[in-house]
Amino acid sequence: MTPSRSEFLTVRGLRTHVRHWGRDGAPKLFMLHGWMDVGASFQFVVDHLEGDWHVIAPDWRGFGLTERSGADTYWFPDYLADLEALLLHYQPEGQVDLVGHSMGGNIAGIYAGVRPARIRRFVNLEGFGLKSAVPEDAPGRYATWLDQLQAPPEMRGYPTLQAVAARLQKTNPRLTDERAAFLAGHWSARNAAGEWEILGDPVHKRASPLPYHADDIMACWRRITAPVLWVEAADTNMWLWLGGREAGRLEVDRRMTNLADVTAKMLPDAGHMLHHDQPAMLAALLDDFLGRGR
Template sequence: MNTYIPVKKHESRFIDLRGLRTHLHCWGPEDAPLLVMVHGWMDVGASYQFVVDALENDYRVIAPDWRGFGLSDWPVAQGSPGIRSYWFPDYLADLDALLDHFSPNEAVNLVGHSMGGNIAMVYAGVRPQRIQSVVNLEGFGMLDSPSEKAPKRYGTWLDEIKAPKALRTYASLEEVARRLQKTNHRLVDEKAMYLAQFWSKAEQGGYSLLGDAAHKIMNPIGYRLAEAQACWANIAAPVLHVEAKQTEAGLWLSRAGEPVDFDAFRTRFECVPNWKSVIVDNAGHMVHHDQPEVLATLIESHIKSH
């Protein structure tokens, strides 16, 4: 497979965020307007390369690898590897620390995909003064978790932490690329090969994915929609929600529980004060890979209009 050649070269940086060595993908002049882009679950900051290449104007784009992903550190307990836990509030605190570092006195434009979109939405409601605009890419949130399911959730978590999970290895970078294409059949070979080098590292016997398998452990704390909506209702910045027309999100949510009426599901965002939604055709959940040019235009238009 040939590989994608970036239009805009990235800079790889490491900073300390709350005691964790955190890797950043950075593009653009340091004195350009700041644009922070945060990735989703089992993804990396490099995932935004195609969107950055399509941006018409200069921005200082900062895209971190979340803790436990990419080249960022995995958290450890008291110096021992143990069983690592990933709690949603830690992502909020990591983002807060990132903004303390790069923009302590000015509000920023924030883009988040999937899990990153959910983090961006909650953060924008918790720290409304720090966010100038939000672009939420396919960050729908999860199904509300009823309290009666708590015993089963806690039990599953107790079982899973006793049997650590593992991610499989791959014989070649091409195999990693094909794995990415299995998740997203729209991903062309060149882009798959480009992303594969940031999703994995070469080790004896093959390539391992740059993600902590502990992310796959059941979270014992259920998703509380009312809490999320209380945060969303406090967002002061304008929010652009970008949904892919061929999104797989409805299917995934249905698999997680009862069949989901996705039209009714979208009404959860009615609490957001300044909300606009657009649908991008010929794109699935990884909309930033499928339609980066369309997305870049939407992001820049949203920033300029506010």
């Protein structure tokens, strides 16, 4: 495996973990993980990159080794502010290359529209977004949030790292034993009870009281001036969050029309965690689209 190194810095008051691969001084490539994932999750893709890159992959607040917020709710705009702080720290001037998976793709897509002059290339890995909320959903959404505040959320404990790896393979049967073992070691840590617990703040499991307005996100996407590489997995389950496969396909295609300069690719034999399932194919797409380290 390509060796990596860890760094901790304070980002907007939280001790934040950042994983690095590659040569200092090489062109920087920022990789942003999804919900309940960690920056180390990009290891398999990095292993196949042929370009000369300095890959920088933070753990978002409340995930991995980054400090938890201590609040009872995580607010999505904080991720945008965290991303800007990280970019200002590592590349205060010039344009940046962003790769975002799932939630990370959502964050990067909004940011690319809010700060279009800062983005050279943007790669969206299944960062489709969610089904758009309607006003009638509001009472139930607020009630769910209030109800969930009454009981502290918990993460399940696992007796061994092997049990964590088995849980990952249950979710994604494409994971080899080797990859599952690697991910388990970065995805979990021993808790006070001696069990292995997922490195994600259980508060993330709570429903958000804020609606997801797709039209607001599309307004940001329409302001993106950078070329966009849009990568989907042939066997994704993301349709579950978009109203089903048929309606979801139509909505994803509609959302893509808001990107002025987009190249769409489909990875075969891959699920939503496509960076685990087809890392070599994905790395080749990244090298070609981003310019193999320019």
